[in-house]
Amino acid sequence: MKTLTTLAASLALTLAATGAMAQEKVMVGEPSWPGAKIMSRVIGQIIETRLGGEAGYAPGANAVIFAAMDGGRGDIDVHPDVWLPNQSSFTDEYVDQKGSVALSSGSYEGRAGFCTPTYMADKHNMKSIFDLATPMAQELYDTNGDGKGEIWVGASGWASTNVHKVKVRDYGIETFLEPSTEDETVFYSRLKDAVDQEQGVVFYCYSPHYVHALYDVTMIEEPEHDPATYKIVQPDQDADWYNKSSITTGDQVKTVTVAYSKSLEERNPAAASFLSQIDMDADELSQLTYQVVIQGKDIDAAVSDWLAANGDTVDGWLGLN
Secondary structure (H helix, E strand, O other): HHHHHHHHHHHHHHHHHHHHHHHEEEEEEEEEOOOHHHHHHHHHHHHHHHHOOOEEEEOOHHHEEEHHHOOOOOOOOOOEEEEEEHHHHHHHHHHHHOEEEEEEEOOEEEEEEEEEEHHHHHHHHHOOOHHOOOHHHHHHHHOOOOEEEEEEEOOOHHHHHOOOHHHHHOHHHHHEEEEEEEOOHHHHHHHHHHHOOOOOOOOEEEEEEOOHOOOOEEOOEEEOOOHHEOOOOOOOOOOOHHHHHHEEEOOOOOEEEEEEEEHHHHHHHHHHHHHHOOOEEEEEEHHHHHHHHOOOOOHHHHHHHHHHHHHHHHHHHHOOO
């Protein structure tokens, strides 16, 4: 009897230890951009409210987060918003070569290009990138009365701004529209005025982003991405970057996924299983960024409300439906 009692106690301790191991705290990386911060809270709140675990948040750059996930010690366990191929140097090393990091099976699409208010697309047929390289576009998008239209290509210092400067040149747009690189805050103030007055405005945009929830905008169509006709050299690579770059097709559609340390498969199997199946929608994330960035809603409150309204989606991530 004593032996059986001892065995039972030992088994109970073993199960308790296993349960504790399964619920080890999950540290979620928090990169700087709004979509990533929101995704970090989506993941953290699900771990806490649906899995009964504990989550923490750790701000960090991509390189820091991936190195920590590779270490598997729990410093940072999750990267909530991995853009591919932008971050492929990290996934090549840690997912493909070392096998220390895994990616979720679900993902959402990230797109970059130019947008115009939908009233411009519908009323004036401004739908294709080549529609912008016309005298009609020059007239429609001339908001300062100087006889030439304007196109915002992004703020100074952004890598994407250089890409879109080259696009404006190589698509033949700059003959009719002058590229501008004013600060994002300044441009968005001008965008509001233009939309309020239903004036012509065309600008660099990407998705997911709050602008798609803020205004009814249409993304301008570009030829499908072709690596052979898409060459960008950045200023830090060559002082003559502008002349050595050439782009006549659209940006590659990005795949945005979640990465997590494979050590979680043993340290917190429930969290690892959930992270392997998470599958966000770009439009939903745009709405959340709008609430947080534009409306000023508390990020945790916005995420909590979204999770409460999207229980079926979360159930799918947890393998419950």
